[in-house]
Amino acid sequence: MxxxxxxxxxxxxxxxxxxxxxxxxxxxxxxxxxxxxxxxxxxxxxxxxxxxxxxxxxxxxxxxxxxxxxxxxxxxxxxxxxxxxxxxxxxxxxxxxxxxxxxxxxxxxxxxxxxxxxxxxxxxxxxxxxxxxxxxxxxxxxxxxxxxxxxxxxxxxxxxxxxxxxxxxxxxxxxxxxxxLPRVRLVIVGAGHVGQAVAALATEVDFDVWVLDDRDRFAAADRFPAAGRLLVGPIGETLASIEADLHTFILIVTRGHGHDQEALGVAAPKPAGYVGMIGSRRKIRLIFEALRGRGVSDEALARVSAPVGLDIGSRTVPEIAVSIVAELIARRNLGARTKQP
Known part of the structure; x- marks a missing residue:
C-alpha cells in the first residue's frame, strides 16, 4: 500500500x-x-x-x-x-x-x-x-x-x-x-544471526523494527539497514528505557542465557502486546523459575510466548526466522494466544 x-x-x-x-x-x-x-x-x-x-x-x-x-x-x-x-x-x-x-x-x-x-x-x-x-x-x-x-x-x-x-x-x-491498525514496533533484543534474519523478514511485512544490543559492532547499520532504530547499551537498562504499549512487540534472541534472563525480567512486566523469547524448554523453565524467585509475577510470565515461533521443524537460521515472524504476524493479525513452557 x-x-x-x-x-x-x-x-x-x-x-x-x-x-x-x-x-x-x-x-x-x-x-x-x-x-x-x-x-x-x-x-x-x-x-x-x-x-x-x-x-x-x-x-x-x-x-x-x-x-x-x-x-x-x-x-x-x-x-x-x-x-x-x-x-x-x-x-x-x-x-x-x-x-x-x-x-x-x-x-x-x-x-x-x-x-x-x-x-x-x-x-x-x-x-x-x-x-x-x-x-x-x-x-x-x-x-x-x-x-x-x-x-x-x-x-x-x-x-x-x-x-x-x-x-x-x-x-x-x-x-x-x-x-x-497502528503499525507494530518490534523491538529485537539481540543483534546476532537470528535477530538479523528476523529483522529482514519483519521489515518486509511492515513491522517497525528496532534492534537492541550491548555491542555496537553488531547493532550496526550495515547489518540492519532497514531498522528504524539501533540501540546500543546495557541490555536490561536500555530495554527498561523503552516505553511499551499494545502496539509494541518485544522479541528476546540474545547470545546467552544470562542476557535472555536479564531482558525477560525487564520485558515480562511491561504492557507490551507481545513478549517472546527463544530457547529450549529446559532453558525457558530455568529462566522462569529464576525470575519468579526475583519477584516477577506468574501473570507477567504467562503472557510470554516461549519457546518463540511456530512449530515448523525449523533447523537453520532462516527457517527459525520464518517461524518467528509467522508467529509475530499471527499475534498482530489474530490477537493473543498464550504459550507457556
Missing part, C-alpha cells in the same frame, strides 16, 4: 494520468482483502496487486478504459470455482473494487495526507463511497486513529469504529470503512 500511494502522489504531482483501484469489500475466500490497492499506468504498467489472476486482469482492463474518462466506477466479481481453479487459486468468493482515474492535482492533498498517515504508522480509517448510482462514488474521507477527519469529505455524516476495538473492513449504507 505504501508504494502504491507514493507512486500515485508522484503521478498527481507530475499531472500524469493514473487509475487507482482498491478492493472495498470481500466475501468468502478471495486472493486479497478489503483495502488492497493497485495503481494502473497508461502504458499498462502497475504498482501493487489485487492478488493476480482473472480478477486483477479484468480490473486492469477496466482501469485502462477508465483512463479515457476520469471519474470512478465500482465493479463486483464472483470468483467461481472454474475461475479459481484456472488461476491456481482456491477462492470462490466475491470482491468489490472501486476504480478511479485521476489526472491533475485535484485529489493531491488527500493522497498526500494518506501517505503521511501510512508513514506515521499511528493507524487510520478510510471511508469510500461505493454506491454505483451516486454522484459521490469514490469520494473519500480520511480519519486518524481517534476518529478525527484528516482529509477529504468532512461532511460525511458518520464516523469510524475505534481502532482500539480492532474493527474489520465493512460496507454500511453505501460507504466502505477501511481501517488500518
Amino acid at each position: 505504501r508504494d502504491v500511494i507514493r507512486r500515485l502522489v508522484a503521478a498527481l504531482e507530475g499531472c500524469r494520468e493514473s487509475a487507482f483501484c482498491q478492493v472495498v469489500e470481500t466475501r468468502g475466500s478471495t486472493p486479497q482483502k478489503a483495502g488492497a490497492a493497485m495503481l494502473v499506468l497508461p502504458d499498462g504498467g502497475q504498482v501493487g496487486t489485487l492478488g493476480g489472476g482473472c480478477v486483477e486482469n479484468e480490473v486492469k482492463l477496466k482501469a485502462l478504459r477508465r483512463l479515457r474518462e476520469p471519474g470512478a466506477s465500482v465493479h463486483s466479481f464472483v470468483l467461481d470455482h472454474d475461475d479459481a481453479w484456472a488461476d491456481g487459486l482456491v477462492c470462490g468468493g466475491r470482491m468489490t473494487v472501486v476504480v478511479e482515474a485521476f489526472r491533475g492535482d485535484a485529489p493531491l492533498s488527500y493522497f498526500r495526507a494518506l501517505a503521511e498517515a501510512i508513514d506515521g504508522g499511528h493507524g487510520f480509517t478510510e471511508a469510500v463511497v461505493t454506491t454505483p448510482e451516486s454522484p459521490s462514488l469514490g469520494r473519500r474521507t480520511l480519519f486518524d486513529a481517534e476518529g478525527s477527519v484528516l482529509a477529504g469529505d468532512a461532511t460525511l455524516q458518520a464516523s469510524p469504529a475505534p481502532l482500539t476495538q480492532r474493527p474489520r473492513a465493512r460496507v454500511e449504507r453505501g460507504v466502505a470503512w477501511l481501517p488500518s
Whole structure:
C-alpha cells in the first residue's frame, strides 16, 4: 500500500494520468482483502496487486478504459470455482473494487495526507463511497486513529469504529470503512544471526523494527539497514528505557542465557502486546523459575510466548526466522494466544 500511494502522489504531482483501484469489500475466500490497492499506468504498467489472476486482469482492463474518462466506477466479481481453479487459486468468493482515474492535482492533498498517515504508522480509517448510482462514488474521507477527519469529505455524516476495538473492513449504507491498525514496533533484543534474519523478514511485512544490543559492532547499520532504530547499551537498562504499549512487540534472541534472563525480567512486566523469547524448554523453565524467585509475577510470565515461533521443524537460521515472524504476524493479525513452557 505504501508504494502504491507514493507512486500515485508522484503521478498527481507530475499531472500524469493514473487509475487507482482498491478492493472495498470481500466475501468468502478471495486472493486479497478489503483495502488492497493497485495503481494502473497508461502504458499498462502497475504498482501493487489485487492478488493476480482473472480478477486483477479484468480490473486492469477496466482501469485502462477508465483512463479515457476520469471519474470512478465500482465493479463486483464472483470468483467461481472454474475461475479459481484456472488461476491456481482456491477462492470462490466475491470482491468489490472501486476504480478511479485521476489526472491533475485535484485529489493531491488527500493522497498526500494518506501517505503521511501510512508513514506515521499511528493507524487510520478510510471511508469510500461505493454506491454505483451516486454522484459521490469514490469520494473519500480520511480519519486518524481517534476518529478525527484528516482529509477529504468532512461532511460525511458518520464516523469510524475505534481502532482500539480492532474493527474489520465493512460496507454500511453505501460507504466502505477501511481501517488500518497502528503499525507494530518490534523491538529485537539481540543483534546476532537470528535477530538479523528476523529483522529482514519483519521489515518486509511492515513491522517497525528496532534492534537492541550491548555491542555496537553488531547493532550496526550495515547489518540492519532497514531498522528504524539501533540501540546500543546495557541490555536490561536500555530495554527498561523503552516505553511499551499494545502496539509494541518485544522479541528476546540474545547470545546467552544470562542476557535472555536479564531482558525477560525487564520485558515480562511491561504492557507490551507481545513478549517472546527463544530457547529450549529446559532453558525457558530455568529462566522462569529464576525470575519468579526475583519477584516477577506468574501473570507477567504467562503472557510470554516461549519457546518463540511456530512449530515448523525449523533447523537453520532462516527457517527459525520464518517461524518467528509467522508467529509475530499471527499475534498482530489474530490477537493473543498464550504459550507457556
